[in-house]
Amino acid sequence: MKAMVCTHYGTPETLELQELEKPRPKAKEISIKVLASTVTAGDCEMRSFTFPPYLRLPMRLLFGARKPRMKVLGQEFAGVVEAVGERQTHFKIGDRVVGSTGMKLGANAEYVCLPQRYAIVRMPDELDYEQAATIPTGGMNALFFLRKANIQAGQKVLIIGAGGSIGTIAVQLAKHEGAEVTAIDRQEKLDMLSSIGADKVIDYEQENFTANGETYDVIFDIVGKNTFAQAKGSLKPTGIYLIGNPSLSEVLQKFSGKRQGASRVYAGVANYKADDLRYLVDLFAAGHMKAVIDRTYPLDELTQAHRYVESGMKAGNVVMVH
Numbered sequence: 001m002k003a004m005v006c007t008h009y010g011t012p013e014t015l016e017l018q019e020l021e022k023p024r025p026k027a028k029e030i031s032i033k034v035l036a037s038t039v040t041a042g043d044c045e046m047r048s049f050t051f052p053p054y055l056r057l058p059m060r061l062l063f064g065a066r067k068p069r070m071k072v073l074g075q076e077f078a079g080v081v082e083a084v085g086e087r088q089t090h091f092k093i094g095d096r097v098v099g100s101t102g103m104k105l106g107a108n109a110e111y112v113c114l115p116q117r118y119a120i121v122r123m124p125d126e127l128d129y130e131q132a133a134t135i136p137t138g139g140m141n142a143l144f145f146l147r148k149a150n151i152q153a154g155q156k157v158l159i160i161g162a163g164g165s166i167g168t169i170a171v172q173l174a175k176h177e178g179a180e181v182t183a184i185d186r187q188e189k190l191d192m193l194s195s196i197g198a199d200k201v202i203d204y205e206q207e208n209f210t211a212n213g214e215t216y217d218v219i220f221d222i223v224g225k226n227t228f229a230q231a232k233g234s235l236k237p238t239g240i241y242l243i244g245n246p247s248l249s250e251v252l253q254k255f256s257g258k259r260q261g262a263s264r265v266y267a268g269v270a271n272y273k274a275d276d277l278r279y280l281v282d283l284f285a286a287g288h289m290k291a292v293i294d295r296t297y298p299l300d301e302l303t304q305a306h307r308y309v310e311s312g313m314k315a316g317n318v319v320m321v322h
Contacts, residue, residue: 003109004302008067009049012306017299020072023113024083030091030116031083032099036133037074037107037320039305040165046073046105047306062103074107074320076100078123078132082111090116096123098132098281100140100272108302110322119272124285131284131291134317136272138165139280144270145242146173149218153178158209158216158234161223162198163189166244168316169280170220171198172289182216184209189315192292210234218242228265235263243267292316 001022007014025031045051046068051059063069078098081091091097099120106112114120119140123132151157157174161167162183174181175197183190183198190201202209204225215236222244235241241263283289294315297305299322309318 001110002299003072004299005071006047006068006073007071009047011048012303012310014047015073015303015306020109022111025085025088025113026115027085027087028116029085029113030081030088030097030120031111031113032077032079032097033082034077034079034107034110034112034322036079036129036322037077037299038133038137038165039108039302039309039318039320040075040137041309042075042137043073044306044310048310070103070105072106072109074101074105074109074112076133076136077107077112078127078129079322085116088116091120091122096129097121098123098127098135099274099277100136102272108299108320110299119274119277121274121278121281124281126285126287127281130293130296130319130321132281133319134165134291134293135169135280135284136277138167138169138317140272140276141166141244141270142170142173143276143280144268145220145244145266146170146177146218148242148266148268149220149240151177151179151218155179155217156182156215156236157218157220158182158184158214159198160184160204160209160219160221160225161244162193163315164222165317166222168193168196168292169289170222172196174218176283176288179218182209182214186312188313192315196290196292215239220244232263237263239263241265293319295319296321 003020004015005018081095101107157179163185180199182200183193184202184204187203193201218240220242228241296319299320305318
Protein backbone atom coordinates (compact mmCIF):
# COMPACT_ATOMS: atom_id res chain seq x y z
CA MET A 1 0.00 0.00 0.00
CA LYS A 2 1.01 3.63 -0.42
CA ALA A 3 1.73 5.60 2.74
CA MET A 4 3.39 8.85 3.70
CA VAL A 5 6.25 7.90 6.02
CA CYS A 6 7.97 10.16 8.57
CA THR A 7 11.59 9.04 8.17
CA HIS A 8 12.94 11.06 11.14
CA TYR A 9 12.01 14.01 13.32
CA GLY A 10 12.33 17.33 11.55
CA THR A 11 10.84 19.54 8.86
CA PRO A 12 7.94 18.59 6.56
CA GLU A 13 10.55 17.31 4.08
CA THR A 14 11.03 14.27 6.33
CA LEU A 15 7.73 12.94 4.92
CA GLU A 16 8.15 10.52 2.00
CA LEU A 17 5.72 8.53 -0.12
CA GLN A 18 6.64 4.87 0.28
CA GLU A 19 5.22 1.47 -0.59
CA LEU A 20 4.53 -0.51 2.60
CA GLU A 21 3.11 -3.93 3.25
CA LYS A 22 -0.66 -3.82 3.55
CA PRO A 23 -1.64 -4.53 7.18
CA ARG A 24 -3.84 -7.48 8.08
CA PRO A 25 -6.41 -7.21 10.87
CA LYS A 26 -5.84 -9.17 14.05
CA ALA A 27 -8.67 -11.16 15.64
CA LYS A 28 -10.57 -8.17 17.07
CA GLU A 29 -9.45 -5.57 14.52
CA ILE A 30 -10.88 -4.09 11.35
CA SER A 31 -8.98 -3.05 8.24
CA ILE A 32 -10.14 0.26 6.79
CA LYS A 33 -9.53 1.56 3.29
CA VAL A 34 -8.88 5.20 4.13
CA LEU A 35 -10.54 7.68 1.77
CA ALA A 36 -9.89 10.86 3.74
CA SER A 37 -7.62 11.86 6.63
CA THR A 38 -6.39 15.17 8.03
CA VAL A 39 -3.33 17.09 9.15
CA THR A 40 -3.60 18.68 12.60
CA ALA A 41 -1.25 20.82 14.64
CA GLY A 42 -0.66 17.70 16.73
CA ASP A 43 0.59 15.81 13.67
CA CYS A 44 3.08 18.59 13.03
CA GLU A 45 4.26 18.48 16.66
CA MET A 46 4.84 14.73 16.41
CA ARG A 47 6.73 15.06 13.13
CA SER A 48 8.96 17.91 14.32
CA PHE A 49 9.03 16.82 17.96
CA THR A 50 8.28 20.33 19.20
CA PHE A 51 6.55 19.47 22.47
CA PRO A 52 6.60 21.55 25.67
CA PRO A 53 9.72 20.73 27.73
CA TYR A 54 7.82 18.80 30.41
CA LEU A 55 6.39 16.47 27.75
CA ARG A 56 9.58 15.70 25.83
CA LEU A 57 10.74 12.72 27.87
CA PRO A 58 7.36 10.92 27.99
CA MET A 59 6.81 11.68 24.31
CA ARG A 60 10.19 10.21 23.38
CA LEU A 61 9.34 7.08 25.36
CA LEU A 62 5.98 6.86 23.60
CA PHE A 63 6.88 7.86 20.04
CA GLY A 64 10.57 6.92 19.81
CA ALA A 65 13.80 8.37 21.18
CA ARG A 66 15.77 9.15 18.01
CA LYS A 67 13.25 8.54 15.23
CA PRO A 68 9.51 7.97 15.08
CA ARG A 69 8.31 4.56 16.24
CA MET A 70 4.98 5.14 14.44
CA LYS A 71 6.27 6.18 11.04
CA VAL A 72 2.89 6.92 9.45
CA LEU A 73 1.14 9.92 10.99
CA GLY A 74 -2.53 10.82 10.94
CA GLN A 75 -4.95 10.76 13.85
CA GLU A 76 -8.36 10.71 12.17
CA PHE A 77 -9.93 9.18 9.08
CA ALA A 78 -13.03 8.29 7.14
CA GLY A 79 -13.24 5.26 4.89
CA VAL A 80 -14.70 1.82 4.25
CA VAL A 81 -14.22 -1.42 6.19
CA GLU A 82 -12.25 -3.67 3.85
CA ALA A 83 -11.61 -6.71 6.08
CA VAL A 84 -12.42 -7.87 9.61
CA GLY A 85 -10.72 -10.14 12.14
CA GLU A 86 -12.30 -13.48 12.96
CA ARG A 87 -13.42 -12.34 16.45
CA GLN A 88 -14.49 -8.83 15.48
CA THR A 89 -18.21 -8.19 16.18
CA HIS A 90 -18.87 -4.45 15.70
CA PHE A 91 -18.54 -3.90 11.95
CA LYS A 92 -18.98 -5.65 8.63
CA ILE A 93 -17.16 -5.39 5.33
CA GLY A 94 -18.45 -2.43 3.34
CA ASP A 95 -19.42 -0.27 6.33
CA ARG A 96 -18.64 3.41 5.87
CA VAL A 97 -16.81 4.46 9.04
CA VAL A 98 -15.18 7.47 10.67
CA GLY A 99 -12.85 7.37 13.62
CA SER A 100 -9.66 8.07 15.49
CA THR A 101 -6.45 6.07 15.28
CA GLY A 102 -5.53 7.10 18.81
CA MET A 103 -1.87 6.64 19.70
CA LYS A 104 -1.41 4.11 16.87
CA LEU A 105 -1.61 6.97 14.33
CA GLY A 106 -1.38 5.68 10.74
CA ALA A 107 -4.28 7.44 8.99
CA ASN A 108 -2.07 9.00 6.27
CA ALA A 109 -1.98 5.73 4.33
CA GLU A 110 -4.17 3.73 1.99
CA TYR A 111 -5.12 1.26 4.74
CA VAL A 112 -5.09 1.16 8.52
CA CYS A 113 -5.92 -1.67 10.95
CA LEU A 114 -7.44 -0.74 14.31
CA PRO A 115 -9.05 -2.53 17.26
CA GLN A 116 -12.84 -2.53 17.18
CA ARG A 117 -12.86 -0.94 20.68
CA TYR A 118 -11.38 2.31 19.33
CA ALA A 119 -13.49 5.44 18.76
CA ILE A 120 -14.86 4.31 15.39
CA VAL A 121 -18.50 4.64 14.29
CA ARG A 122 -20.56 4.14 11.15
CA MET A 123 -21.01 7.18 8.92
CA PRO A 124 -24.50 8.50 8.15
CA ASP A 125 -25.35 8.92 4.48
CA GLU A 126 -25.67 12.68 5.02
CA LEU A 127 -21.89 13.08 5.40
CA ASP A 128 -19.19 12.63 2.80
CA TYR A 129 -15.75 11.29 3.65
CA GLU A 130 -14.00 14.65 3.69
CA GLN A 131 -16.56 16.16 6.07
CA ALA A 132 -16.55 13.16 8.37
CA ALA A 133 -12.75 13.02 8.65
CA THR A 134 -12.71 16.46 10.30
CA ILE A 135 -14.85 15.41 13.27
CA PRO A 136 -12.95 12.98 15.55
CA THR A 137 -9.90 14.85 16.87
CA GLY A 138 -11.27 18.38 17.03
CA GLY A 139 -14.72 17.21 18.03
CA MET A 140 -13.79 14.89 20.88
CA ASN A 141 -11.30 17.39 22.29
CA ALA A 142 -13.85 20.23 22.17
CA LEU A 143 -16.53 18.02 23.71
CA PHE A 144 -14.21 16.84 26.50
CA PHE A 145 -13.39 20.36 27.65
CA LEU A 146 -16.82 21.95 27.22
CA ARG A 147 -18.46 19.16 29.21
CA LYS A 148 -16.16 20.13 32.09
CA ALA A 149 -17.83 23.54 32.04
CA ASN A 150 -21.42 22.21 31.89
CA ILE A 151 -22.44 25.15 29.72
CA GLN A 152 -25.95 26.47 30.25
CA ALA A 153 -28.16 28.51 27.93
CA GLY A 154 -27.47 32.22 28.21
CA GLN A 155 -23.95 31.87 29.57
CA LYS A 156 -21.11 33.86 28.00
CA VAL A 157 -18.29 31.75 26.58
CA LEU A 158 -14.94 33.04 25.27
CA ILE A 159 -12.92 30.75 22.99
CA ILE A 160 -9.28 31.69 22.37
CA GLY A 161 -7.77 30.21 19.21
CA ALA A 162 -11.24 29.48 17.84
CA GLY A 163 -10.22 29.19 14.19
CA GLY A 164 -8.68 25.71 14.22
CA SER A 165 -10.04 22.19 14.17
CA ILE A 166 -10.91 22.16 17.89
CA GLY A 167 -12.10 25.74 18.02
CA THR A 168 -14.51 25.63 15.09
CA ILE A 169 -16.32 22.69 16.70
CA ALA A 170 -16.14 24.26 20.18
CA VAL A 171 -17.87 27.39 18.86
CA GLN A 172 -20.67 25.30 17.39
CA LEU A 173 -21.05 23.06 20.45
CA ALA A 174 -21.30 26.07 22.76
CA LYS A 175 -23.89 27.65 20.47
CA HIS A 176 -25.81 24.35 20.38
CA GLU A 177 -26.07 24.61 24.19
CA GLY A 178 -27.47 28.13 23.92
CA ALA A 179 -24.40 30.11 24.96
CA GLU A 180 -23.35 33.55 23.75
CA VAL A 181 -19.99 32.90 22.12
CA THR A 182 -17.08 35.28 21.58
CA ALA A 183 -14.33 33.86 19.35
CA ILE A 184 -10.72 35.10 19.24
CA ASP A 185 -8.30 34.47 16.38
CA ARG A 186 -6.42 36.27 13.61
CA GLN A 187 -8.33 38.69 11.40
CA GLU A 188 -8.39 36.38 8.37
CA LYS A 189 -10.52 33.82 10.25
CA LEU A 190 -13.13 36.12 11.77
CA ASP A 191 -15.68 36.02 8.93
CA MET A 192 -15.59 32.22 8.99
CA LEU A 193 -16.13 32.21 12.76
CA SER A 194 -19.13 34.49 12.40
CA SER A 195 -20.53 32.21 9.69
CA ILE A 196 -20.53 29.19 12.04
CA GLY A 197 -22.33 31.03 14.80
CA ALA A 198 -19.93 33.16 16.86
CA ASP A 199 -21.89 36.12 18.26
CA LYS A 200 -18.79 38.29 18.59
CA VAL A 201 -15.30 37.99 17.13
CA ILE A 202 -12.01 39.55 18.24
CA ASP A 203 -8.80 39.98 16.26
CA TYR A 204 -6.15 39.20 18.88
CA GLU A 205 -3.65 41.43 17.07
CA GLN A 206 -5.93 44.44 17.45
CA GLU A 207 -7.66 43.92 20.80
CA ASN A 208 -6.65 42.46 24.16
CA PHE A 209 -9.71 40.74 25.62
CA THR A 210 -8.38 41.18 29.17
CA ALA A 211 -8.63 44.95 28.80
CA ASN A 212 -12.12 45.37 27.30
CA GLY A 213 -14.10 45.01 30.55
CA GLU A 214 -16.10 41.96 29.44
CA THR A 215 -16.45 39.01 31.81
CA TYR A 216 -17.33 35.43 30.92
CA ASP A 217 -18.76 32.32 32.54
CA VAL A 218 -16.32 30.13 30.63
CA ILE A 219 -12.97 30.84 28.97
CA PHE A 220 -11.59 28.06 26.77
CA ASP A 221 -7.95 28.76 25.82
CA ILE A 222 -7.16 26.21 23.11
CA VAL A 223 -3.75 27.53 22.11
CA GLY A 224 -2.26 28.38 25.49
CA LYS A 225 -1.44 31.98 24.61
CA ASN A 226 -2.60 33.22 27.99
CA THR A 227 -2.30 32.04 31.57
CA PHE A 228 -5.03 31.80 34.16
CA ALA A 229 -3.36 34.65 36.05
CA GLN A 230 -3.67 36.86 32.96
CA ALA A 231 -7.26 35.87 32.21
CA LYS A 232 -8.81 35.64 35.68
CA GLY A 233 -9.96 39.28 35.58
CA SER A 234 -12.14 38.39 32.59
CA LEU A 235 -13.85 35.52 34.42
CA LYS A 236 -17.01 35.92 36.43
CA PRO A 237 -16.56 35.11 40.14
CA THR A 238 -17.64 31.48 39.66
CA GLY A 239 -16.23 31.20 36.15
CA ILE A 240 -14.42 28.24 34.64
CA TYR A 241 -11.08 28.40 32.82
CA LEU A 242 -10.35 25.55 30.39
CA ILE A 243 -6.73 25.11 29.27
CA GLY A 244 -6.26 23.23 26.01
CA ASN A 245 -2.48 23.57 25.82
CA PRO A 246 -1.26 24.12 29.39
CA SER A 247 2.14 25.04 30.76
CA LEU A 248 3.63 22.78 33.41
CA SER A 249 2.68 25.22 36.19
CA GLU A 250 -0.93 25.22 35.01
CA VAL A 251 -1.00 21.42 34.88
CA LEU A 252 0.28 21.32 38.46
CA GLN A 253 -2.25 23.98 39.47
CA LYS A 254 -5.05 21.91 38.03
CA PHE A 255 -4.00 18.66 39.65
CA SER A 256 -3.10 20.27 42.98
CA GLY A 257 -6.59 21.72 43.21
CA LYS A 258 -5.60 25.38 43.52
CA ARG A 259 -8.34 27.90 42.91
CA GLN A 260 -8.57 31.64 42.43
CA GLY A 261 -11.59 32.55 44.55
CA ALA A 262 -14.51 30.41 43.42
CA SER A 263 -13.17 30.02 39.87
CA ARG A 264 -12.18 26.59 38.63
CA VAL A 265 -9.32 25.65 36.31
CA TYR A 266 -9.33 22.54 34.13
CA ALA A 267 -6.55 21.03 32.05
CA GLY A 268 -6.41 17.50 30.79
CA VAL A 269 -6.32 15.07 27.89
CA ALA A 270 -9.46 13.92 26.12
CA ASN A 271 -10.38 10.26 26.38
CA TYR A 272 -11.71 9.32 22.96
CA LYS A 273 -14.90 7.24 23.14
CA ALA A 274 -17.12 5.83 20.40
CA ASP A 275 -20.27 7.12 22.13
CA ASP A 276 -18.89 10.67 22.13
CA LEU A 277 -17.92 10.42 18.47
CA ARG A 278 -21.38 9.05 17.60
CA TYR A 279 -22.99 12.02 19.37
CA LEU A 280 -20.87 14.45 17.35
CA VAL A 281 -21.39 12.68 14.03
CA ASP A 282 -25.15 12.75 14.60
CA LEU A 283 -25.05 16.52 15.21
CA PHE A 284 -23.22 17.02 11.90
CA ALA A 285 -25.54 14.67 10.02
CA ALA A 286 -28.61 16.49 11.38
CA GLY A 287 -27.25 19.83 10.16
CA HIS A 288 -26.73 21.31 13.64
CA MET A 289 -23.01 21.68 12.90
CA LYS A 290 -20.92 21.93 9.77
CA ALA A 291 -17.40 20.91 8.83
CA VAL A 292 -14.96 23.75 8.17
CA ILE A 293 -12.51 22.67 5.48
CA ASP A 294 -9.84 25.18 4.52
CA ARG A 295 -7.83 23.13 1.99
CA THR A 296 -7.70 19.62 0.58
CA TYR A 297 -4.60 17.88 -0.75
CA PRO A 298 -3.95 14.50 -2.38
CA LEU A 299 -2.16 12.11 -0.03
CA ASP A 300 1.17 12.41 -1.85
CA GLU A 301 1.21 16.17 -1.08
CA LEU A 302 1.31 15.64 2.69
CA THR A 303 4.54 17.65 2.90
CA GLN A 304 2.80 20.72 1.46
CA ALA A 305 -0.13 20.19 3.83
CA HIS A 306 2.20 20.12 6.86
CA ARG A 307 3.86 23.32 5.68
CA TYR A 308 0.49 25.03 5.45
CA VAL A 309 -0.70 23.87 8.87
CA GLU A 310 2.57 25.06 10.44
CA SER A 311 2.09 28.49 8.87
CA GLY A 312 -0.72 29.17 11.34
CA MET A 313 -3.04 30.24 8.53
CA LYS A 314 -5.24 27.12 8.65
CA ALA A 315 -8.91 27.95 9.19
CA GLY A 316 -10.67 24.87 10.47
CA ASN A 317 -9.27 21.74 8.87
CA VAL A 318 -6.85 20.52 6.23
CA VAL A 319 -8.02 17.29 4.63
CA MET A 320 -6.01 14.67 2.74
CA VAL A 321 -7.94 12.92 -0.05
CA HIS A 322 -6.73 9.36 -0.65
